[in-house]
Each structure stands twice: as C-alpha cells, then as structure tokens.
Amino acid sequence: MSQPRPAESRSDAELIRTNRGFYESLWSQAKLIGPERFNTWPLLRELAAAAPRRLEVAPGLRPRLPLDGTCFVDLSRAALRRLHASGAHAVHGMIGALPCADASFELICALDILEHVADDDSALAELARVATPGASVLLSVPLHPAAWTAFDDFVGHCRRYEPAQIIARMAQHGFVIEQSAVYGMQPKSSRLLDLGQWYLTHKRERAMWWYNRVFMPLGLHFQKPLRWRDGLGDTRDVDELLLRCRFRPGAMPSR
Structure with a gap:
C-alpha cells in the first residue's frame, strides 16, 4: 500500500466540501469551549488585552x-449559531475572501x-489586507510533507509545509516570523487514527458522543504547556507549529 501524499491538486470546491462535511457535523454536535481552557491562552492573553481590534478566522467552537x-469569521453555520448564542460577533466567510475592511485589526488569529485552503497565497494576502501595519498574526501550520498521513486527507488538509517554505511564503506577504511554539495534538498511533476515522465515517453520531464527552475533555486535561522560542527553532520531529508573526508591509520582498 502506497504512502498517502499531500493533495496540492485539490480544487477549492473539493476542499470546501471535505471541510464542510467534517466540521459542520463536528460543530453541530459540539459545545463551545472558551479560550481560557486551551494551552494557547497563556501565550495569547496579553496579546489580546493589548489589541482592542481583533479577528479570529475559522475558530469553529x-x-x-x-x-x-x-x-x-467562519464557514460553518452551526459554529456561527453557537458563537452568536454566546454573545460573540461572528460572521459567515472564508479566509480567501474576508468580509472585513482593509487595515482593520491589530491582532489576527488563524489556527489550523x-x-x-487550495490557494494559501490568496489566504495570506487577505490576512495582510485586513491587518494594520505592525499587527500580530498568529498562525499554525503542519510541517514536513513526508509526514503526511491518511488523517491529513480525512480532515481536509491540502498540504504540509517544509520549514524553509513557510518562512518564504510568509515573507512574500510581509509577515515576519518572530516566535514559534511546538503545537498540535494529532494521535501518534496509526491504528487509533484508522479506528477513529472508521467510526466518524460509519458511526458518526456515536463517534461524536465519545469525542465531545471523553476524548476532548481528556485532551484538554493533558495539554502540555506551550512556550515561545525565537524564530522556528528546531523543527526536527515537530508535527505542527504555532507561529507568532509581525506584519511589516515594508519588509515585503520585490517580485
């Protein structure tokens, strides 16, 4: 059996269908979990307090x-309903066409x-468009195409990034990577992944019950603290990174 590979050739329409099929079902049966419950909160709390104009793209719940x-801003109607019910300002949209004015936000978060998205250049261009000069931009990216698994396909990933590739891609749009933190909770067991995918495909309601009531609470309980390090740091054997970037449009290289 051949090793699955990144799906760079997928169209936006295909990726939207895959993501909507997975996440709409997930969010329709999930509860909203507040930001203070995640290990990202100690790193983002002070940034959020210092930035009154904030945007988060595709937070789901x-x-x-x-x-x-x-x-x-989220594509999922189920997530938007829950966010509205909790008093949040949430609008329907996608990262490639944000329903926001130019230079609107001092802090932008777009994790996972x-x-x-098929066209990550357009996505980054949109983030640059709505960011104020000097804005902090938080992104997370999976690393190493050679580490691609069936799980990446299942959850609608289009690619993983080589470390040098993500540095160059960000710089093209005026984003300077200042710090990073080792991030992500993808299971290491391929057998566990296969079992989870089978249940999500064939026994979705039961899988969602276990995810929301057992696995998600356990995942939150066993989260490891995140720590910033300069630049990308050592990326060997790192599955995913949280990036803290600064938007410096004057630093954009000439094309």
Missing part, C-alpha cells in the same frame, strides 16, 4: 481569542486553517 470584542 474552539476560539482562542476572547469572545467579547473579537470578530469571528492555512493547510485547508
């Missing part, structure tokens, strides 16, 4: 920025999203 005062 796992927002990492405060509900009060943050603009949330860049790898889901």
Whole structure:
C-alpha cells in the first residue's frame, strides 16, 4: 500500500466540501469551549488585552481569542449559531475572501486553517489586507510533507509545509516570523487514527458522543504547556507549529 501524499491538486470546491462535511457535523454536535481552557491562552492573553481590534478566522467552537470584542469569521453555520448564542460577533466567510475592511485589526488569529485552503497565497494576502501595519498574526501550520498521513486527507488538509517554505511564503506577504511554539495534538498511533476515522465515517453520531464527552475533555486535561522560542527553532520531529508573526508591509520582498 502506497504512502498517502499531500493533495496540492485539490480544487477549492473539493476542499470546501471535505471541510464542510467534517466540521459542520463536528460543530453541530459540539459545545463551545472558551479560550481560557486551551494551552494557547497563556501565550495569547496579553496579546489580546493589548489589541482592542481583533479577528479570529475559522475558530469553529474552539476560539482562542476572547469572545467579547473579537470578530469571528467562519464557514460553518452551526459554529456561527453557537458563537452568536454566546454573545460573540461572528460572521459567515472564508479566509480567501474576508468580509472585513482593509487595515482593520491589530491582532489576527488563524489556527489550523492555512493547510485547508487550495490557494494559501490568496489566504495570506487577505490576512495582510485586513491587518494594520505592525499587527500580530498568529498562525499554525503542519510541517514536513513526508509526514503526511491518511488523517491529513480525512480532515481536509491540502498540504504540509517544509520549514524553509513557510518562512518564504510568509515573507512574500510581509509577515515576519518572530516566535514559534511546538503545537498540535494529532494521535501518534496509526491504528487509533484508522479506528477513529472508521467510526466518524460509519458511526458518526456515536463517534461524536465519545469525542465531545471523553476524548476532548481528556485532551484538554493533558495539554502540555506551550512556550515561545525565537524564530522556528528546531523543527526536527515537530508535527505542527504555532507561529507568532509581525506584519511589516515594508519588509515585503520585490517580485
């Protein structure tokens, strides 16, 4: 059996269908979990307090920025309903066409999203468009195409990034990577992944019950503390990174 490979050739329409099929079902049966429950909160709390104009893209029901005062943009109608019910300002949209004015936000968070879009250049261009000069931009990206698994396909990933590739891609849009933290909770057991995917495909309601009532609480309980390090740091055997970037449009290289 051949090793699965990144799906760079997928169209936006195909990726939207895959992501909507997975996440709409997930969010329709999940509860909203506040940002203070995640290990990202100690790193983002002070950034959020210092930035009154904030945007979070595609948070689903796992927002990492405060509900009060943050603009949330998501494709999932189920997630938007739950966010609205909790008093958040949330609007329907996608990262490639944000329903926001130019230079609107001092802090932007877009976790677990860049790898889901076919045209990541357009996505980064949109983030640059709505960022104020000097804005902090938080992104997470999976690393190493050679580490691609069936799980990446299942959750709608389009690619993984080589470390040098993500540095260059960010720089093209004026984003300077200042710090990073080792991030992500993908299971290491291929057998466990296969079992989870089978249940999500064939026994979705039962799988969602176990995910929301057992696995998600356990995952939150056993989260490891995150620590910033300069630049990308050592990326060997790192599955995913949380990036803290600064938007410096004057630093954009000439094309």
